[in-house]
Structures are given as structure tokens and as C-alpha cells.
Amino acid sequence: MAIEPKKNIMPTQDPKERACNFHEVALGYDLETAQREAQRCLNCKNKPCIEGCPVNIDIPGFIDLIKNGDIEGAYKHISLSSSLPAVCGRVCPQENQCEKLCTLGKKFEPVAIGRLERFAADFHNNSCTSEITPPEKNGHKVAIVGAGPSGLTCAGDLAKKGYDVTVFEALHTPGGVLVYGIPEFRLPKSIVAKEVETLRALGVDIQTNVVIGKTLTVDELFDEGYEAVFIGSGAGLPNFMGIPGESLNGVY
Secondary structure, eight states, X not given: OOOOSSOOOOOBOOHHHHTTOOSOSBOOOOHHHHHHHHTTOOOOSSOHHHHHSTTOOOHHHHHHHHHTTOHHHHHHHHHTTOSOHHHHHHHSXXXXXXXXGOGGGGTSOOXXXXXXXXXXXXXXXXXXXXXXXXXXXXXXXXXXXXXXXXXXXXXXXXXXXXXXEEEEOSSSSTTTHHHHTSOTTTSOHHHHHHHHHHHHHTTOEEXXXXXXXXXXXXXXXXXXXXXXXEEOOOSSXXXXXXXXXXXXXXXX
């Protein structure tokens, strides 16, 4: 079967409709489109796309599972390396990372890796009803300062290894830039909330409205038995607009 030279088109909201709402613009692949796109992967020997991925996801591996109809298996395969697949499938700059090195991209358009990652994650979030079993604790405690993407990723990786993880977030909603810096039509807050729920199901304790340095100090964290502290405090303070209601948690 001949390889399709171009990526399968991402369905989007009609411009007249999206001009009147803040819902997500990109609608995601359906199963048929995802499997058709997965067929474009060459499953090449050297797998340069993995080298282009910051967390070294086995990209050909999960794409092959999609191609063969094992979508939940594809999600689990991604989750071995990534704690935020539904987020990364939407906002990671794949065009400058994994897709940039895709072998198919030397002659045609590269495989739509990000769209396939999003498809697998959304399929899992929309259809999986089984409960997550937290891994057995290894007896070590770690504190994480900041519930942004780096803090949440660190929490997920450590929780999977059995660490007792507590995340301290200064603001009232976990997510950091994912919640406060990316608009709803690009990354819905519900997607971030679902990823946070998954981390909590793994056993991660997320405490909001805790300002490390004021509410608690790093020294006090060590005194409480935390053996290590990861600081992912972000790029700086947000610039609020000073309008009524902006501090209300009305997006969940």
C-alpha cells in the first residue's frame, strides 16, 4: 500500500462557530483517521523520532499499537515515559522535536505524532473505567514545590517508582502555565484536571494555597521527613488584570 504523502487533516471547529465560543478548536482524530495516520509510520530501524522526544517515548511502539487497534495499550506504552500525555499531545512543539526528525519527513510530511499521542490519551480518558492501582511505596518521601508541568511530571515519575510524593502549589489550582498561561481553546482546563486526577490516583498528594518560603520553608520540609525537595516554581508571578472574579475557580 502506498504511503500517504501528507498528514491526515485534523478536524476543527467551523470558524463561524469557534468565533462565538472558547471551546477547543482542534477536535482530534477518530479511530479510522488515527489508524490511517499510524499506517504512515515506517517503523524505521534507527527510530530518530525517539531521539527528538525530550522524554524518549517509544514513538514507533505506541503508533504500531494504534495501527493494530490496541489503543489502550498505546496509552499505557506512552505512559511509561510521560505523565501528561493528553497535555503533551496538544501543546508540545512536535514540529521541532520528534516530527522534525521523522524519517518520512525527508520525502513527505512527517507522521502526525502529536495528534496520535493526543488520540491515544483522549481515548483512554473517555473510555477507560478501570481504577488505577498505586504502586507499592518504597518508604521514601519527596516534596515538590510547584504544580506546573515540571512539578507534575516529576511527581508522576516518582510516584510510579513508589515514592511518597507531596506537591505544594502556591495558587488555588494545580497546573501552573497549563492552567494560567494557555487559553482554553488551545488546552481545555478539563484536560489538565484529568491528568491531575490521574496523578492523585497514583498516590500523589497535591496541596494548594501553600507558599513555600512563607507558609512553610524548605528547611521545615526536611524537618517533616522529606528526603529531597524538587523546586519547580515557574518563570515568575502572573500578571493579573485586576478585574472582578478573576481569582474565582470557575473553570472546573
